[in-house]
Amino acid sequence: MKVGELEIVQIAAGEMANFAYLIHHPASRLGLAVDPSFEPQRLLDEIRRRQVALRWLVNTHGHRDHVAGNQVVLQATGALLAAHPLAVPGADVALEEGMVLHLDEVPVTVLHTPGHTPGDLVLNPPGALLTGDTLFVTHVGRADLPGSDAEALYASLQRLAAFPADTLVFPGHDYGPMPVSSIAFEREHNPYLRCPDLASFLRLRLG
């Protein structure tokens, strides 16, 4: 899907309904990949078919269903592994809040969105959010796992919900009624974003 100057390719990957992504700049052929999951070959097929020079492989967090396939993609492309240090210690590039990865002149901004895990990231290319396991279409990430922090997840989601209404949402799993939505749709239809306060969010998320 063309979003501004970038092309965002969503790739179904694995039996847990994961989505991998390829974001590239068609004019320069520079790109970055996100969360290869269990089917890195599908990602590599898209990279080759589009003749993308892959600069970075980004992990939204360290869970196995997202980082599986990293080595296959890194070895095939020579890309640098980039992730938050709390998610993937020892990655080539330690991503922190506010860092920017440039595809030619186009900025892809890193948001640190803890909650599901301490090291979750969301990527913000112009007009879009790649939300990993923080925000799904009509759902949000689990907050009952080791390292989860439901209050932090609430704050991260509030932050995402404040993006412009027409910002596209590309989630880390296919858990909703459609594979891509928008911040406007999530504000209206995601029960976790409709919670009026932290207490009601915690009741809904943690039961």
Ligand SMILES: [Zn+2]
């Ligand atoms: Zn996860």
